[in-house]
Amino acid sequence: MDTTVADPLVGKVLDGRYRIESRVARGGMSTVYVARDLRLDRIVAIKVMHAGLASDEDFVARFIGEAKAAAALSHPNVVAVYDQRTDGEHVFLVMEYVAGRTLRDALTSIGRFGPRAALETMQPVLAALGAAHRAGLVHRDVKPENVLITEDGQVKVADFGLARAETASKMTKTGMIIGTVGYLAPEQVLSGNADVRSDVYAAGIMLFELLTGHLPHQGDTPLAVAYKHVNETVPPPSSVVPGIPRRVDDLVTDATSHDPSRRPQDANQFHAEVSEVFGGLPRDFDRRLEESSRGGTGLPHPPAQGHTAVLDPRTMPAEYVPPTRTDRAIGALTGRYVLVAIGAIAALILGWAVWYQTSGQYEHVPSSIIGMKVADARDQLESGGLEVRTAKAVYDDRVHKGGVAKSDPPAGARVAKGQTVTLTPSRGITPREVPDVEGKSLADARKTLEDKGFTVGRTSTSPSQTVAKDRVIGTDPEPGEKQSPDDPVAVVVSSGMSMPDLVGQNGDAAANQLRSMGLNVNVQKKQVAGKEPNTVISQTPSEGTGVSRGDEVTLVVNKRDCIVDAGPFQFGCDDGGDERIPVPDMTNRTVGEARKALKESGFKVNVTGFGGDRVRFQSPSSGEAPRGSTVTIVRGP
Incomplete structure (x- = not known):
């Protein structure tokens, strides 16, 4: 770990949320820090682009592309990317913090891996790459530095900064090859083009390195190493470490073929081949190989700090016996002894095969069950002869609701037939606060929710006297409540205000009620015999119709009969100078709207x-006041 304390970012809070606590490592393009997410109170890793590169639009786009590429993957062997942000000159990614060390650290410490240990390590790496390949992504920088090993032994692939959609995997700039030269496939050196088979090549190089302790192609300059990738084949690992089985050699040489069509066609196929060979090696293969090497059988000892597992070739089936030794043994026999020797070898092979097919036969917990529906995972495991139990569901940020979050034994582990595998279902992504979308259009509300990881579920409409038509009244759960993004959020949209039933009511009171709702009222007078004077005869629109602020509505009000016939005398009607009429409430309306509505009233x-x-x-704000009296309104911001 980089212990430098003079870093100016240490102690600062980025984007008002991420407090930088220490620096982990510094590379040529970015620096990685340990930080605390103050909002969710958890430790995260922050990868900050170097300030000098922030002006390079192509690099910034590629850097941000890392977030999109990795965030698109939901797999337990991929380092999760949570967020991508910009704070001033700082462009950064927020990632899962993995406590542990890199595969490079482990390889440096051990020297080299035994065949079983190497294949066991490669399986989760290939499972992660396989998930990327299924999503149409190419990692482009597979190497031990980008493989992390947690404190409990889980393997995770990191640094999808060079990942690209397969159809766009070419050089970023003319003449610029991206990737690490020791792991570059020939086609990347020659043209810069890369597809999923280029990742397979790099994985084959990494397997060679795990088995032998060094890269197959070495040179004084990167150009010299690149030349060897194009012009020299990768030798079998057994040419460096005698005793490595031929099938392990074949894994390396097939994956590193110069012709991409002769390699496994993606990491998923390579994973299946590695798993098959791993399953064919006895469990104590590495230990016995090491003992054989140290026991003076003629095989070289491992490096000073090395650790490998070497099997005595004399105890292996014929497939693993060095041909020269077998030839010498048979050549020393004559006549009937040759037949006896052949029979003994055949019996040995037959006995080994029977042992392997019975007590020695094992299954692997397939990595593909992570993220799979629990019922489908159960069917797959039970069809392989395993027992299955289901544990209590847990929240998981990488596996959606109903999928398998983890298994015990873990994915990739070797288990005997009949053994029980416990599946832990995901309750969904960890609950987070539902954002406030009240008052937004449905489209804007949907975008806000989706930006926070939620999906919109059931939508319904309801009339509202306060929320405009086609605007969101509320959500279920309500804003601020926590819910897993895997569960949809129900949204209620306003169908507008509902037109009240005003027929038969006092015309002035009815008009004021509508004005208080923000409607423009058109009052028409009409004299109809048999109806109470100054009452509403009809209304448009009718009762229950949805209306919004600013809509025009019409009330037809019965006229007063202002001529009273009393024989030879006629009297004009009393206009009611002392008449009291309802005062509409204009609070929170604009001054212009209030002035107009009050005058019309x-x-x-x-x-x-x-x-x-x-x-x-x-x-006054309510009640009644004499017609023609003054209403005072106080304006404010």
């Missing part, structure tokens, strides 16, 4: 205040 208007265009106070 029969009042004078006095406006006071200190700026602003909203009515913050009104006197």
Whole structure:
């Protein structure tokens, strides 16, 4: 770990959320820190692009592409990317913090791996690459530095910064090859083009390195190493470490073929081949190989700090016996002894085969079950002769609800037939707060929810006197409540205000009620015999119709009969100078709307205040007041 303490970012809070606690490592293009997510109170890793590269638009786009590429993958062997942010000159990624060390650290410490240990390590690496290949992504930089090993032994592939969609995997700039030269496939050196088979090549190189302790092609300059990738084949690992089985050699030489069509066609196929060879090696293969090497059988000892597992060739089936030794043994026999020797060898092979097919036969917990529906995973495991139990579901940020979050034994582990595998289902992604989308259009609300990882479920409509038509009234769960993003959020949309039933009511009161709702009221007078004067005869639109602020509505009000016939005398009707009429409440309306509505209701208007265009106070604000009296409104911001 990089213990430098003079880093200016240490102690700062990025984007108001991520407090940088220490620096982990510094590379040529970015620096990795340990940070605390203050909002979720968890430790994360932060990869910050070097400030000098922030002006390079192509590099920034590739850097951000890492977040999109890795975030698209949901796999337990891929380091999760949580977020991508920019804070001033700092462009950074927020990632899962993996406590442990790199595969490079482990290889440096051990020297080299035994065949079983190497194949066991490669399986989760290939499972992670296989997930990327299924998603159409090419990693482009497979190497031990990008493989992390957690404290409990879990393997995770990191650094998808060079990942690209397969159809776009070419040189980023003319003449610029991206990747690490020791692991570059010939086609990457020659043209810069890469597809999933280029990742297979790099994985084959990494397997060679695990088995032997060094890369197959070495040179004084990167150009010299690249030349060897194009012009020299990768030798079998057994040419460096005698005793490595031929089938392990074949894995390396097939994966590193110069012709991409002769390699496994993606990491999933390579994973299956590695798993098959791993399953064919006895469990104590590495230990016995090491003992054989140290026991003076003629095989070289491992490096000073090395650790490998060497099997005595005399105890192996004929497939693993060095041909020269077998030839010498048979050549020393004559006549009937040759037949006896051949029979003994045949019996040995037959006995080994029977042992392997019975007590020696094992199954592997397939990596593919992670993320699979529990029922499908159960069927697959039971068809392989394993027992299955289901544990209590847990939240998991990488596996969606109903999928397998983890297994015990873990994915990739070797288990005997009849053994029980416990599957832990995912309850979904860890719950987070539902954002507030009230008052937004449905489209804007959907985008806000999706930006936070949620999906919109059931939508319904409901009338509202306060929320405009086609705007969101609320959600279920309500804003601020926590819910897993795997569970949809229900949204209620306003169908507008509902037109009340005003027929038969006092015309002035009815008009004021509508004005208080923000509607433009058109009052028409019509004299109809047999109807109470100044009452609403009809309305448009009708009762229950959805309306929104600013809509125009019409009330037809019965006229008063202003001529009273009393024989030879006729009297004009009393206009009701002392008539009291309802006062509409204009609070929170604009001053212009309030002035217009109050005047139409029969009042004078006095406006006071200190700026602003909203009515913050009104006197009188309700009840009744004499027609023609003054209503005072106080404006404010």
